[in-house]
Amino acid sequence: MQTYVFSYSSRSQVPDIYLQMSKARCRVFKERLGWDVHDDDGLEVDEFDTTLDPLYFVVADNRGKHIASLRLLSCKGPTMLTRIFQDFFPAGSVRVCNAAFECTRLCLYAPGIDEPLRRIGIAQLCYTLSNYALSQNASGIIGVYYSIMRRVYAKVGWAPDTLVSSIQEDKNIELGRWNVSEEVVGSLGALCWRLSLDIPHYNRVIKVE
Secondary structure, X not given: OEEEEEXXXXXXXXXXXXXXHHHHHHHHHHHHOOOOOOOOXXXXXXXXXXXXXXXXXXXXXXXXXXXXXEEEEEOOOOOHHHHOHHHHOOOOOOXXXXXXXXXXXEEEOOOOOOHHHHHHHHHHHHHHHHHHHHHOOOOOEEXXXXXXXXXXXXXXXXXXXXXXXXXXXXXXXXXXXXXXXXHHHHXXXXXXXXXXXXXXXXXXXXXXX
């Protein structure tokens, strides 16, 4: 299992991983969830990708197949929350700390991959994300998600604190904040280790500058 960390501007160095992530986003957000997102011949890419040079975290199996991915933006600049999502919540209820990161486009798409690998893939994604945020002295990570997703985060022991909730298109959504600390990173790392005992070549993190 491998975890890739790279920016939009360095995507050409890991073209297959970037392509798989963009395809997975299209299949999940447009085809499965029915969101009004841009579909560029089966790829989902938006202006937050092309204009803000975000970081991507992608977990793949030993064959290089996508398991889970997400996009990370600094709250010091424009985010989906400040440009789009804040209108989903009551006026004045959304406050953003410049020292935080925003996580969006969390994509769990792993066809043909069994459940144990999916679970450790999600755990590894969370571990790498929390470790990176801690290294950057981030105050936390914020994100908007369907309330039903809390059970996914709870499985890895890193459920967010709900800041505000709302209903959009008959679905409960929340703005949450994930705490970042050495304790969180240690706990997620220990979970990854326990889940990975029978997985060869585990925990290789590939950072593309």
